[in-house]
Amino acid sequence: MKQDIQFVRRDELKTKPDPNSLGFGKYYSDYMFSMDYNVENGWHDPKIVPYEPFMMEPAAMVFHYGQAIFEGLKAYKTGDGTIQLFRPEKNMKRLNDSCDRLCIPQIDEGFLLEAIKQLVIVEKDWIPQGEGTSLYIRPFIFSTEPYLGVRPSHQYKLLVILSPSGAYYGDQLSPVKIYVEEQYVRAVLGGVGHVKTAGNYAASMKAQEIAEENGYAQILWLDAKENKYVEEVGSMNIFFKINGELVTPQLNGSILPGVTRDSVIQLLQYWNVPVRETRVSIEEIFAAHERGELEEVFGAGTAAVISPVGELTWNGHSIVINDKQIGEVSQRLYDAITGIQLGSLEDPFGWTLKIDGVKAK
Amino acid sequence: MKQDIQFVRRDELKTKPDPNSLGFGKYYSDYMFSMDYNVENGWHDPKIVPYEPFMMEPAAMVFHYGQAIFEGLKAYKTGDGTIQLFRPEKNMKRLNDSCDRLCIPQIDEGFLLEAIKQLVIVEKDWIPQGEGTSLYIRPFIFSTEPYLGVRPSHQYKLLVILSPSGAYYGDQLSPVKIYVEEQYVRAVLGGVGHVKTAGNYAASMKAQEIAEENGYAQILWLDAKENKYVEEVGSMNIFFKINGELVTPQLNGSILPGVTRDSVIQLLQYWNVPVRETRVSIEEIFAAHERGELEEVFGAGTAAVISPVGELTWNGHSIVINDKQIGEVSQRLYDAITGIQLGSLEDPFGWTLKIDGVKAK
Numbered sequence: 001m002k003q004d005i006q007f008v009r010r011d012e013l014k015t016k017p018d019p020n021s022l023g024f025g026k027y028y029s030d031y032m033f034s035m036d037y038n039v040e041n042g043w044h045d046p047k048i049v050p051y052e053p054f055m056m057e058p059a060a061m062v063f064h065y066g067q068a069i070f071e072g073l074k075a076y077k078t079g080d081g082t083i084q085l086f087r088p089e090k091n092m093k094r095l096n097d098s099c100d101r102l103c104i105p106q107i108d109e110g111f112l113l114e115a116i117k118q119l120v121i122v123e124k125d126w127i128p129q130g131e132g133t134s135l136y137i138r139p140f141i142f143s144t145e146p147y148l149g150v151r152p153s154h155q156y157k158l159l160v161i162l163s164p165s166g167a168y169y170g171d172q173l174s175p176v177k178i179y180v181e182e183q184y185v186r187a188v189l190g191g192v193g194h195v196k197t198a199g200n201y202a203a204s205m206k207a208q209e210i211a212e213e214n215g216y217a218q219i220l221w222l223d224a225k226e227n228k229y230v231e232e233v234g235s236m237n238i239f240f241k242i243n244g245e246l247v248t249p250q251l252n253g254s255i256l257p258g259v260t261r262d263s264v265i266q267l268l269q270y271w272n273v274p275v276r277e278t279r280v281s282i283e284e285i286f287a288a289h290e291r292g293e294l295e296e297v298f299g300a301g302t303a304a305v306i307s308p309v310g311e312l313t314w315n316g317h318s319i320v321i322n323d324k325q326i327g328e329v330s331q332r333l334y335d336a337i338t339g340i341q342l343g344s345l346e347d348p349f350g351w352t353l354k355i356d357g358v359k360a361k
Numbered sequence: 362m363k364q365d366i367q368f369v370r371r372d373e374l375k376t377k378p379d380p381n382s383l384g385f386g387k388y389y390s391d392y393m394f395s396m397d398y399n400v401e402n403g404w405h406d407p408k409i410v411p412y413e414p415f416m417m418e419p420a421a422m423v424f425h426y427g428q429a430i431f432e433g434l435k436a437y438k439t440g441d442g443t444i445q446l447f448r449p450e451k452n453m454k455r456l457n458d459s460c461d462r463l464c465i466p467q468i469d470e471g472f473l474l475e476a477i478k479q480l481v482i483v484e485k486d487w488i489p490q491g492e493g494t495s496l497y498i499r500p501f502i503f504s505t506e507p508y509l510g511v512r513p514s515h516q517y518k519l520l521v522i523l524s525p526s527g528a529y530y531g532d533q534l535s536p537v538k539i540y541v542e543e544q545y546v547r548a549v550l551g552g553v554g555h556v557k558t559a560g561n562y563a564a565s566m567k568a569q570e571i572a573e574e575n576g577y578a579q580i581l582w583l584d585a586k587e588n589k590y591v592e593e594v595g596s597m598n599i600f601f602k603i604n605g606e607l608v609t610p611q612l613n614g615s616i617l618p619g620v621t622r623d624s625v626i627q628l629l630q631y632w633n634v635p636v637r638e639t640r641v642s643i644e645e646i647f648a649a650h651e652r653g654e655l656e657e658v659f660g661a662g663t664a665a666v667i668s669p670v671g672e673l674t675w676n677g678h679s680i681v682i683n684d685k686q687i688g689e690v691s692q693r694l695y696d697a698i699t700g701i702q703l704g705s706l707e708d709p710f711g712w713t714l715k716i717d718g719v720k721a722k
Contacts, residue, residue: 026509058389058414059393068563138509147385147386148524151388191546192560192564198423202429202560205512208512225585236543249392
């Protein structure tokens, strides 16, 4: 699928937002990448076009039967102006895993990554520079065929949009309050929790909304079968530091295999800090706190990178973690990952992909 | 919310499809109902407009986080030309239940039903007449706000589209082969299985696709926790006739409370046929067959009404039900429900709502 990418120029460029008040996911750049699928031509018509609304049929299947998947990654501008991506091949791979589970035709991972590089080059002036900022890249695919029978769609659209963004939670290293959810569940083995599909997020909003009304920033999800084992927090994976050892729920078919999660594990191993992927119950976590051994808790995800947890509430009991201060390992991981992403630290893992010498046609 | 419904006329009407080859969900009528929601105005701007594509933002939240719900009901033309709906207030109520679970603002059920009546009157020539045909009515709501943070959208669109349809499965009273799914799951308690949201259908396609490749028409879903108890079949509820008694899975928080399911139960009670809502395991079903007591199996849903099951495969074992013939109760229920819907039988329950005297403005 080595197709040329057409470039449709827009008449007038947008005014760029104030880099100090970007927030997350509010602004979109001038251009997006677009590609369509139908049965006759497969994925075809790749092009970089102005970011603008497009036409959808009322009967388009995505509105009814929800075949919609996405990825999230970021482009960074380093101190010397180099543009780089962080482990983008992981996102391409996971996009295809999501396609597979949702019966969406596979994309050519190398071609899509090439398209993303070209799009980022075109939009390089949209990459903000500075602590915590980046150009968020959102590839997504959804069904477009107008049909009301329940079956996989025969037509899809893939778009990649770009959003210059500040830190996801504002001042993201201030520890947050987390509510351990017992009524609602996010995902179950045999379902779609291990892939990035729109329905997972829709299903999570009710519990999140109730938690926020009660003063919590995020939900910690437990497993659906026994309501006992820790799964993930909000839209991040979670880590616990217990008596010097880092523990995170093992990938079990209902947890999202996060790119930041994997990076955290690799960094800890590189530092010779003990880390273990295992099945971990919420009882164990509270028991560790009881023994004075729960030293740190933090979420890990692309949007927020590392998000320390200062307080956990489960079953009517609240525990305060590390005196609501940022833990040593949390801070070290945040500094290391953002340092590698922004090019201020060496990248011993080959995680960053520099973009240069690529020109959009 | 007693607002006037604006009527935007189209220049030219479409050619209507051949009533003998309608299929299901392939054709759409000339007009649709549309209403928008934002925080300032609530649900506003109700109008009947030409069915045609509309503009969506690439960052519209439905493509990313999947807040999308729907309903399905039908309008029928009786022998004397009367137009009627079947228990539409149940669909309006369930639409709001779906709204609640998916954090979508509630709609005024009475107003939406009024709007649907007006739309159906405008489109009365699109209601096919004849065995198994009807005008399928699809109300649906989806999030439209352009924003990439995970939270409920602040903007939504509600549309009602109409599709003249034949029988869902073609010759729908020919018994089908069903595969009892053991790997994939549809829904779990605490999730969204009890409401009609797009993500449920997306999640179900993989298993359905595999089943079809192996010659099965539908999936029978088991519970997610123990992989043991019967939940529902494809997009229908399921009934078993065992030794003269009808048994159906009780509403447990992960099963959809079907309107046809409820109608079947009421009809059986009216006829003094024993019927029980209970937790029923797949083992019990196969054991009943072993004893020669499994007399009938059928699905019940709006699209297909009653869909007899002729063969069930579970864990490598296949059983044939009622010699692959339509069962007596299945046929009686189908005749009674479609008879009431089409006005050829008396309606002792007050299920039908005649539409008359309503004029679109």
